[in-house]
Amino acid sequence: MKKIISILILMIFIMISYGSSAFYVNEIKCYQVQVNSSNSVNILMMIPKYFGALGHRVIDIFNDYGWNITLIGVTDLISACNGSISLWDIPPLKMDYLISEISDISNYDALCIIQPSKWSSYPEYGNPGGDLINSQNALNLISSANDYRITIAAWCAGVRVLAAADIISGKNVTGSSEYISEYTDAGANYVSENNYPVVDGNIITVSGMRYIIDMCEEIAISIEKNINTNPSYFNVQKLYENDKEIIECQINQSWNTTFGGSSSDGARSIDTTIDGGFIITGYSFSFGEGDADVYLIRTDEFGNVIWENTIGSINQDYGNSVCQTSDGGFIITGFTNNDLLNKNKDLLLIKTDSNGNTQWLKTFGGSKDDEGFSVCETIDNGLIITGYSRNETTDVKEIYLIKTNSDGTSQWMKTFRGSYSTNRGNYVCQTTDDGFLIAGSTGSNSNGFLIKTDAFGNILWNERASVSNLLYSWGSSACELSDGNYIFMGHGRIGQSDILNVFIEKRDLDGNLLWSTSFGERPGFDYGNALFKTLNDNIIICGRTRDSTTDNDLYVCEIDTNNGNIIWKEVISLSGVDCGNSVCISTDGSIIVAGYTDSFGNGNFDAWLTKILRVDNNIPNIPDTPYGEINGKTGKEYHYTTSTLDPDGDNVFYLFDWGNGMTSFIQGPYKSGEECSGSGIWFEEGNYEIKVKAIDEHGAESNWSDPLIVSMPKKISLLELNNFLNLRFSLIVFIIKLMEM
Incomplete structure (x- = not known):
């Protein structure tokens, strides 16, 4: 009876709007319970012959969610498209199973068909996805997934395979425009090609590899809607430290430690604490209420757990950013799918005391999706949060900026958007003039941007990433330097030599570009995920790097902000996937990176904390002219x-x-x-x-x-040769005349 009353009260809170705004703010009571759970999200990835290189990026994003991925194909080895091979040496993918070996689709939460390339001189490319279309086992598996109402996602020409499986009749779809007749012949309604991912029931389609982040977010939302259909409430679970294995360190590593259980767990953000330790947030599938829960871990300076909690519902709850507040407690932002009415994401804001006990928990958002990516305390002891909010009228994802007081009560909210249907703020910090600096991305292929606002969130200037030969980009982080200038960092496609490289820009008070640079460790994917400013105004960057022969490895470097030069760099290459999501400096000046790994630990992925010794190094002198x-x-x-x-x-x-x-x-x-x-x-x-x-x-x-x-030397043209001979002939005639005089 008490549970029913609690749920009814919560539903009343959700139905009350905040002021005259289209957004609402919920305050949710938290219940202390002891629950053990082991959960996972299982993705079946169907790989077509001649897949595109960005299929690897989809795998990286799925890993960031902590999902279990199973690769299947018609054959054991699936070749990449010839462009991916010639430009980046992308090797064949080894399948976990043949399609014919998958007998029970009900064990999976989503079936995803990666894009088959249509850009090639090979005759086989005239039939992208043909190996799947010609496989009755593949078509039967897709049809079975649809019967179970499992989430089905297809990129680009992969939508042809859905048409061949006869599951899109009466559905709205997008996809490569060359095959519109196939979609419509299968009974589908075709939406324009360069469109935001089209969601119709359990089927999600997109054209090309545009909106790659948004496509994966739509898959996550669809999975959540399919998994849990019952109302839920937030629970807090106190965890107790498990035995930790001793992990061998590489050169320049001081220690490694992992956190988590038998399923997937990951760290997304870290901050230093006033006692010299660390606070970490992320997600846990191993502990908590059901699906992923917010994972909150406090450690001492050596990475030993002081306490760890999960906070969440039976639906998806992720912690994206954490910082310590002036009262010694902690503030976390992220998202929750605990919207009982709409089953969409809400921006989540949690305040705890210094021992991790939840003091209050609020959600912000409308009837569509909202998510918080970054939070920090302001000089008035309030909070500033950025992320995105999906407009209820236009369906456009807009940059979301929220200012609250110390108890999470909203003081003002702002939304910004460019000319595209997807925009997001990935990082926010307060500047010395009391304004705010926002790093984010806009557009289908993503264009990184830096926004400067005043103290009330009014935009003063807005600049896109301007690195030379930048094709598309993602703005990850930013900071203010002691001279009042700004650093902007992220990753993007720069020319054709690599798929992704890290970029950095330095801009002045008015947003004017002072310098920009880009770099990559390997000819493949190099991600710049986070930065931390040192006392001498250098910046530490962490991320990950991978090429055609390696899994993701942790990448860390220090940059001289006077000129963008790398002072030192380190790649931590272990046995599996190792990703750095957030970075800070310890009291002894060493570098602390938080992320996730499957190289060691208890589960599929574990939250990972590592200490890297900072190198005292000077840059080499400029070489002599060759x-x-x-x-x-x-x-x-x-x-x-x-x-x-x-x-x-x-x-x-x-x-x-x-x-x-x-x-x-x-x-x-x-x-x-x-x-x-x-x-x-x-x-x-x-x-x-x-x-x-x-x-x-x-x-x-x-x-x-x-x-x-x-x-x-250039070859002499016929015209140049004729002019040369005419000149020589004229000189000879002139000399003869002189001799006759």
């Missing part, structure tokens, strides 16, 4: 030399830029001052600038050297 032949012939190899000194006496590596869009392999190591030789070849006539940079053994990079200009 020396060698300055006039040459195309197609012939030429050798050039250079050298430099490293202030710390470290070994040095060199990278030559040949001025034709090509660089050398990294050469070395060489002793400090030792001469290095590199060889280049040019196939086009013209003038080229050869330059070189030095990299020490910690990854610190110098600036580029002064260029050496080399010339490859």
Whole structure:
């Protein structure tokens, strides 16, 4: 009876709107209980022949949710498209099972068909997804998933496979426009191609790989609607530290520790505490009420657990950001699917005391999806939160900025949007002028942006990421420097050499660009997930890196904000997937990274905390201008030399830029001052600038050297030859006339 009354009271709270706004704020009572649970979300990924490289990005995003992924295909090995192979050396994917071996689809929460590439000169590409369309086992499996009303998602030409499985009759879909007739012949209603993901019941479709983040979010929401249909209330579970295994550390690692149980658990945010320890938030499928719950962990300076809690309902609840407040407690933001009326996401705000006891819990949002990605305390002891809110009228995701007082009561709310249907604030901090700095992304393919507001959330300026050759980007984080300038960081597609690289920009008070740079550790995916400003105004960046032969590895580097140079970098490569989501500095100046790993621990993924020793390092001197032949012939190899000194006496590596869009392999190591030789070849006539940079053994990079200009002689055209001969003939005639005088 008490439970029924509690649920009725909660429903009344939800139905009350906040003021005259379209948004509501709920305050929810928390119940202390002791519950053990082991849960998971299981994804069946159907991989077509000649899949696109961004299929790997989908896998990364699913890993970020802590989902279990099973790869299936018609054959054991599935080849990537030829563009992915030629540009990035993407290898075939090894399937976990053949499609014919999956007998019970009811064990899975979603079936996802990754995009088959249609961009290729190979004849087989004229039939993208043809291997699945021609597989009766694949079509039967898709049909069975639909019968169970399991979430089914398809990208691009993968929607053809849904049509062949005869499950889209009467459904609204999008997908590659070349195959509209196939969709409509199957009874579907086709929506425009460049459209936000189209959700119709349990079927979700999208054209191309646009809206890749939004597509995965829609899958998460659909899964939640299918899993739990009963009302729920929030519970708090006090956990007790389990035995921790001793984990071997790599060079420059001081210690590793993991947290979690038999299912997936992950850390998304970390902050230092006033006693020198750390507070971490993320998610746990291992403990709590049912689905993922907010996971809150407090440790001492050595990573030993002081206490750990889960907070959540039987639906999805994730903690995305945490910080300590001036009263010694903690504030967490994220999202919950505990909306009893609409089963959509609400922005979640939780306040605890210093021992993790929940003091209050509130949700913000309308009848559609809302999520908080970042929170911090303001100078008036209030709170500022950013994320996104989906407009109830236009259905557009808008940047959400909320200012509250210390008890979470809203003082003002702002929403911003660009000209696109998806916009989000990923990070927010307060600046010394009492205004706010927001890093985020907008658009279907994502364009990173930096917004500066005044103290009341009014926009002063708004700048998009401006790194050279940037095709699309994701704004992850930002900070204010002691000189009043700003740093903006994220990752994006920069040219064609890599799929994703980290980018950094420095902007002045008015948003004007001072410098920008980009870099990547491997020719594949390099993510910049978070930054932390040091006392000397350098920044520490953490993220992950992967290429065609490795799983995700933790990537950490320190950047000189005067010029964007890397001071040092470190890749922590263990046996599995290792991702850094958040970073801070310990009291002894070491680097603390929080994220998730499946290299060790108890479950599929475990929340991971590692301490990395910070390197006291100086950048190598700029190398001498390359020396060698300055006039040459195309197609012939030429050798050039250079050298430099490293202030710390470290070994040095060199990278030559040949001025034709090509660089050398990294050469070395060489002793400090030792001469290095590199060889280049040019196939086009013209003038080229050869330059070189030095990299020490910690990854610190110098600036580029002064260029050496080399010339490859041009072929003489017929017109130039005719003019040359006419000139010579005129000179001969003139000389003969002189001799006759």
